[in-house]
Amino acid sequence: MNQVESPAGRARLDLLDPMDVARLGGLEFVAEGVVEGFLAGLHRSPRRGFSVEFAEHRMYQPGDDLRYVDWKILGRNDRLYVKQYEEETNLRAAVVLDVSRSMAWTGAPDLRLPKLAYAQRLIAALTLVLQRQRDATGLIAFDDAVRVTLPPRAQLSHWRRLLGTLADLDAGQGTAAEPALRRVIDQLRRRGLVVFVSDLLFDRPLALKALRFLRHRGHQVVVLHVMDPAEVSLQGPAEARFEDPETREAVVLRPKDWAAPYRETVEGVIAAWRLACRRHGIAYHAVLTDTPFGTVLRQVAASRPA
Amino acid sequence: MIGFLHPWLLAGLAAAGIPVLLHLLERQQPPTVVFPAVRYLVAATEAHQRRLRLQNWLLLLLRTLLIALLVLAAAGPTVRGGNVAGHAPSALVLIVDNSASSGAVLNGTPRLAELRDAARRVLARATPDDALWLITADGAPRRGDPAALGALVNRLVPSPRRLDLGRALATAGEVLAPESRPGEIVLATDLQATAVSPADPRVPVLVVRPTEPPPRNVGIASLALGAQPWSLDGGRAVVTLAGDSGPPVPVTVRLGDRPGRQALGTAGGSATVALAGAAGGWWPVTAELDADEFRADDRRVGVVRIAPVARVRWDTAERYVAAAAAVLAANHRLAPGDEITMGRLGPGTSIVEPPADPAELGALNRALERRGVGWTYGTLMTAAGATDSGSALGRQRVLRRYTLEPAGGGRTGVIARAGGSPWIVRGGGVVLLGSRLDPAWTDLPVSAGFMPFMDFLLNRAARGEVALIEAAPGDETLLPDRVTEVRRDGERWSVEGGAGFVPGEPGLYFLLADRDTVGALAANVDPRESRLAPAPDDQVRKLWRARVVGPDDAGGEVFAAAARGDLRGPILWAGLLIGLAEMGLASAWRRGA
Numbered sequence: 013m014n015q016v017e018s019p020a021g022r023a024r025l026d027l028l029d030p031m032d033v034a035r036l037g038g039l040e041f042v043a044e045g046v047v048e049g050f051l052a053g054l055h056r057s058p059r060r061g062f063s064v065e066f067a068e069h070r071m072y073q074p075g076d077d078l079r080y081v082d083w084k085i086l087g088r089n090d091r092l093y094v095k096q097y098e099e100e101t102n103l104r105a106a107v108v109l110d111v112s113r114s115m116a117w118t119g120a121p122d123l124r125l126p127k128l129a130y131a132q133r134l135i136a137a138l139t140l141v142l143q144r145q146r147d148a149t150g151l152i153a154f155d156d157a158v159r160v161t162l163p164p165r166a167q168l169s170h171w172r173r174l175l176g177t178l179a180d181l182d183a184g185q186g187t188a189a190e191p192a193l194r195r196v197i198d199q200l201r202r203r204g205l206v207v208f209v210s211d212l213l214f215d216r217p218l219a220l221k222a223l224r225f226l227r228h229r230g231h232q233v234v235v236l237h238v239m240d241p242a243e244v245s246l247q248g249p250a251e252a253r254f255e256d257p258e259t260r261e262a263v264v265l266r267p268k269d270w271a272a273p274y275r276e277t278v279e280g281v282i283a284a285w286r287l288a289c290r291r292h293g294i295a296y297h298a299v300l301t302d303t304p305f306g307t308v309l310r311q312v313a314a315s316r317p318a
Numbered sequence: 319m320i321g322f323l324h325p326w327l328l329a330g331l332a333a334a335g336i337p338v339l340l341h342l343l344e345r346q347q348p349p350t351v352v353f354p355a356v357r358y359l360v361a362a363t364e365a366h367q368r369r370l371r372l373q374n375w376l377l378l379l380l381r382t383l384l385i386a387l388l389v390l391a392a393a394g395p396t397v398r399g400g401n402v403a404g405h406a407p408s409a410l411v412l413i414v415d416n417s418a419s420s421g422a423v424l425n426g427t428p429r430l431a432e433l434r435d436a437a438r439r440v441l442a443r444a445t446p447d448d449a450l451w452l453i454t455a456d457g458a459p460r461r462g463d464p465a466a467l468g469a470l471v472n473r474l475v476p477s478p479r480r481l482d483l484g485r486a487l488a489t490a491g492e493v494l495a496p497e498s499r500p501g502e503i504v505l506a507t508d509l510q511a512t513a514v515s516p517a518d519p520r521v522p523v524l525v526v527r528p529t530e531p532p533p534r535n536v537g538i539a540s541l542a543l544g545a546q547p548w549s550l551d552g553g554r555a556v557v558t559l560a561g562d563s564g565p566p567v568p569v570t571v572r573l574g575d576r577p578g579r580q581a582l583g584t585a586g587g588s589a590t591v592a593l594a595g596a597a598g599g600w601w602p603v604t605a606e607l608d609a610d611e612f613r614a615d616d617r618r619v620g621v622v623r624i625a626p627v628a629r630v631r632w633d634t635a636e637r638y639v640a641a642a643a644a645v646l647a648a649n650h651r652l653a654p655g656d657e658i659t660m661g662r663l664g665p666g667t668s669i670v671e672p673p674a675d676p677a678e679l680g681a682l683n684r685a686l687e688r689r690g691v692g693w694t695y696g697t698l699m700t701a702a703g704a705t706d707s708g709s710a711l712g713r714q715r716v717l718r719r720y721t722l723e724p725a726g727g728g729r730t731g732v733i734a735r736a737g738g739s740p741w742i743v744r745g746g747g748v749v750l751l752g753s754r755l756d757p758a759w760t761d762l763p764v765s766a767g768f769m770p771f772m773d774f775l776l777n778r779a780a781r782g783e784v785a786l787i788e789a790a791p792g793d794e795t796l797l798p799d800r801v802t803e804v805r806r807d808g809e810r811w812s813v814e815g816g817a818g819f820v821p822g823e824p825g826l827y828f829l830l831a832d833r834d835t836v837g838a839l840a841a842n843v844d845p846r847e848s849r850l851a852p853a854p855d856d857q858v859r860k861l862w863r864a865r866v867v868g869p870d871d872a873g874g875e876v877f878a879a880a881a882r883g884d885l886r887g888p889i890l891w892a893g894l895l896i897g898l899a900e901m902g903l904a905s906a907w908r909r910g911a
Binding site for chain 1: 348349350351352355358363366
């Protein structure tokens with residue numbers, strides 16, 4: 013695996029700012045660089061992470077799930093170790109990507125990637141990790157309809173094809189997540205991993221219903237709620253007309269007056285998703301587009317079914 | 319009712335619309351921002367919209383109110399109301415009508431006492447910041463603080479003068495014109511109808527008048543003593559009465575200290591009293607009524623000159639002079655004799671006409687110079703002109719005249735003028751006429767005034783008497799040229815002939831030229847003062863746009879129009895509180911946000 017040269021020297025791309033990382037090269041380059049750094053953080057143990065059988069201990073790193081801290085070692089040696097698990101063989105994973113128009117948005121074009129670009133690079137890295145574990149990885153992209161369906165395969169050539177497909181994806185129109193999630197059922201005949209990447213700007217009950225169905229079929233489901241930081245903290249001119257790029261719904265208001273109520277609302281939405289997912293054994297992660305890819309990968313790797 | 323010291327500043331109230339305008343301008347074209355999470359905004363606004371809208375409207379209201387209050391305060395609002403303690407600094411002219419009629423007594427109290435009380439109530443409301451003037455019957459404005467003017471008011475007594483209320487208001491208006499402070503005039507008066515005249519003082523006028531009607535009154539309006547001088551046989555005095563009609567009242571007329579003669583008269587009518595003759599000289603004549611509630615007009619004085627009629631020699635060839643002399647002789651106003659030579663320069667007292675032949679002028683002038691007359695004839699003026707109206711002669715057309723030139727000390731003694739130049743002069747016992755008494759020279763011989771003029775010329779002017787003048791106290795009277803001194807009951811005033819003289823008190827004033835008494839001035843209360851009936855309130859309301867109140871209400875009504883309670887303080891306090899409330903609420907809501 014190549015070490016990536018960056019202006020800072022031999023840097024861990026998984027921990028760098030996503031915008032800086034994206035400027036270094038294409039999807040494949042970024043994915044390999046991120047995964048290299050990510051795996052280096054895992055003590056060069058590529059076959060760790062998305063497993064179910066205990067394998068060994070390693071030093072605790074920021075972002076690790078506290079549930080895997082070995083408290084006995086902490087009590088004996090006063091050191092933080094986490095337990096690692098050996099994966100099951102031939103895991104089949106399906107990544108479901110929302111490519112609706114809202115995903116093409118960024119609150120700061122010079123500073124942050126659009127949500128879709130961020131998600132593309134994150135998925136590239138994630139699928140590379142899975143490919144290196146010899147797991148079969150598929151891709152489903154949707155907007156108001158299913159746009160791309162790529163069945164799971166474990167070959168490296170398949171990963172490159174998946175990468176090409178990802179790179180060709182542009183933002184579409186509206187959002188209809190349920191059909192795409194139901195398409196996963198056809199792809200994953202036996203228990204597998206479903207990673208749902210979206211800004212979740214659609215009706216929660218319908219999407220939850222599909223996700224819950226997947227969970228009932230025994231799949232491990234991870235929801236990555238991708239958000240631009242500007243969607244969390246409302247900013248803008250003294251008064252503005254805010255328009256939804258998908259529905260064209262608009263509202264005129266003064267951001268200064270509405271910053272606090274808006275933040276409360278967003279936090280409420282995140283809390284509601286988190287609660288609903290937890291209730292159904294679904295791993296949920298709110299991902300801001302300025303979060304380093306490695307941090308997100310670690311969160312996903314640490315995701316365990318409830 | 320709210321008024322304003324600077325009402326034009328109220329135009330600034332438009333500025334109160336600035337917050338609303340800014341609000342609308344901001345709302346007009348807000349930029350469009352593409353924002354995927356609009357659904358969250360909608361959810362947030364649904365929950366908070368009502369509260370935030372309420373906050374915004376409240377802040378908008380407070381800011382608008384704050385600007386409006388600041389503009390209102392700048393405009394200097396004042397309010398009329400009894401519960402407002404003070405008033406804005408004002409300029410006030412207090413007119414106290416202490417004219418003769420204010421001495422009328424009702425129920426044992428002079429009218430002036432009521433007016434003084436009202437004036438004191440007005441002054442009690444004044445503050446050191448007010449500019450105050452007092453005008454009384456003498457018409458002169460006096461400025462002072464409330465205490466000083468109060469002392470003047472306390473010392474006021476009924477004046478024998480008449481006060482024209484319209485003129486007094488005009489004077490007050492002129493006093494107030496330069497004042498930047500709101501002005502007001504308070505007129506404390508018995509509101510005699512005869513004293514009311516139009517005026518436009520351009521400031522609010524408060525008329526304070528007695529509420530009870532005036533007492534009934536009959537007074538002497540005039541004392542006419544007929545043609546003068548009286549002969550040694552005596553003459554007749556005609557007394558005219560004015561006032562409220564009623565039963566006849568006795569009138570007593572007295573010549574000097576002699577016992578009076580009585581007659582009955584009624585208001586609006588006259589009584590004639592024949593007075594017996596007396597020795598030659600100046601005699602005072604007094605007409606009196608029995609005392610009533612208004613004493614000032616119950617007595618009137620006059621003066622009569624008693625002397626033998628002039629004994630005149632005239633030239634029968636002069637048609638108009640001869641005709642007039644014959645008529646006067648037939649009426650016992652003159653007698654043929656050698657005392658006075660009429661028409662030419664004689665050996666004694668003479669009335670000289672210019673010669674018809676200009677060639678004789680030089681000899682006449684030389685003779686005048688030899689007699690020490692002090693005047694000579696000058697050049698012949700043929701341009702038509704007119705005499706100046708005066709006490710000796712009315713206005714008459716003059717077609718030809720000689721100029722009369724002073725020689726040596728002859729600068730005084732002008733009896734009548736034509737075109738501004740001397741036309742009849744007297745000096746050294748000689749009267750010079752500028753024109754011949756002929757229609758070719760002047761219209762006088764064919765006018766109605768010719769006979770009285772001839773009587774005056776022969777019986778008075780030729781003898782050195784120049785004037786018998788009637789005047790009211792306080793009125794300026796022009797004295798004849800020759801007068802050098804005025805005397806009254808031992809008082810003496812040195813005067814310059816032709817200057818004005820103001821008799822201060824009723825009575826007789828004798829006019830002297832050196833040691834000779836050449837006339838008299840009889841000063842009596844203006845007959846219009848006898849009519850005490852007040853003008854209707856509606857009339858003065860319309861005439862002066864005035865408010866009319868009784869004496870008891872004077873204190874409450876003064877400063878009510880122009881100088882009201884100053885609301886700037888309370889409004890600024892309210893503005894400060896609103897400003898603090900706005901800051902507090904905005905800050906609290908911003909912190910909450």
